[in-house]
Amino acid sequence: MGQFEEVQRFVSAAARCRFPSELKDLLSDHACRLGFDYFALVHHVDLHDHDGEAIALWSYPAAWVDEYLEDRMATSDPVHLASHRINVGFTWDQIARLITVTPAHRRVRERTRRAGIEDGFTVPANIPGEANGSCSFAVATGHALPAASLPAAQLSGAYAFHAARRLGRKRARHPEPPPRLSPRQLDCIVFAGRGYSDRETAVALGIAEDTVTEYLDEARHRYGVSRRTPLVLRVVYDGQIALSDVLMLPPP
DSSP: OOOHHHHHHHHHHHHHHHHHHHHHHHHHHHHHTTTTTTEEEEESSTTTTTTTTTTTEEOOOOHHHOOOOHHHHHGGGGHHHHHHTTOOOGGGGHHHHHHHOOOOHHHHHHHHHTTTTEEEEEEOOOOTOHHHHHHHEEETOOOOOGGGGHHHHHHHHHHHHHHHHHHHHHHHHHOOOOOOOOOHHHHHHHHHTTOHHHHHHHHHHSSSSHHHHHHHHHHHHHHHHHHHHHHHHHHHHTTTTTTTHHHHHOOO
C-alpha cells in the first residue's frame, strides 16, 4: 500500500470513529505506518484551566506528558508558537525561521529531547473563533525524520484534527448531517483540491468561469468556511468525494 492510499485508509477509518479513544489508537497506528514513533493532536491551551472541549490526544511517553502538563509548557512551546505563523506543515528545525527563539523556548526543546523525542513535523490547525491547535508527528531519539512521509503527514494531520473536532461536537450535541452538494459542485471542488483556478476548472468541465465561482461560493457558504482548503478537507472527510479523486490516484 502506498502512502497516499494509507492516508485514504486513515481518513475513511477516522470518519467512522465514535470516541476519542478510537481516534487515538487509529492515529497512533497510522503514525507508525508513516515511519513516526509518536503523535500529538492538541489545542494550544493550558489544559488545567480549559474545559473538557479542548482536544488533547497523544502517544508521547506518559512521564513526558505528566511533566509537560504539570509545568504548563503548552503556552511556551516553540512548536505551538511557530504553528501560529504558518498554515502548512513544518519540520521542527524550521522553527527559528518562523519565530524568534528565546531561552525559554530552548529549554522546552531541550526537555523534549531529554524525554526521548528528537524531531518532528507539525501541521497547524488554526480555525477562526477557536483556540489554535496542531497535529504533530515525532520520532524518538536515534530515529531520523521520515522525509518521504511528510506530504502524507500534512494530509493526515489536517484530517485528524477535523475528526477530533467532530467527536468533540458529538459529545456536546447530536451531529448534523453534512450539507448536500450537487454533482457539479463536487466536480468543481475536486479540481479546486488539485490546485486549479476557477478559469482552469471551467475549461476542464466545459462550463463558464462565473458558474464555477458560484458553485464554489455556494459550497463554502453551506459548509460555513471562507477558503477552499478547509472546504476540500470537509467534503473529503464527509465522504462526498474521495481523496484519490483529488490526488488523481487509481482506485484501490
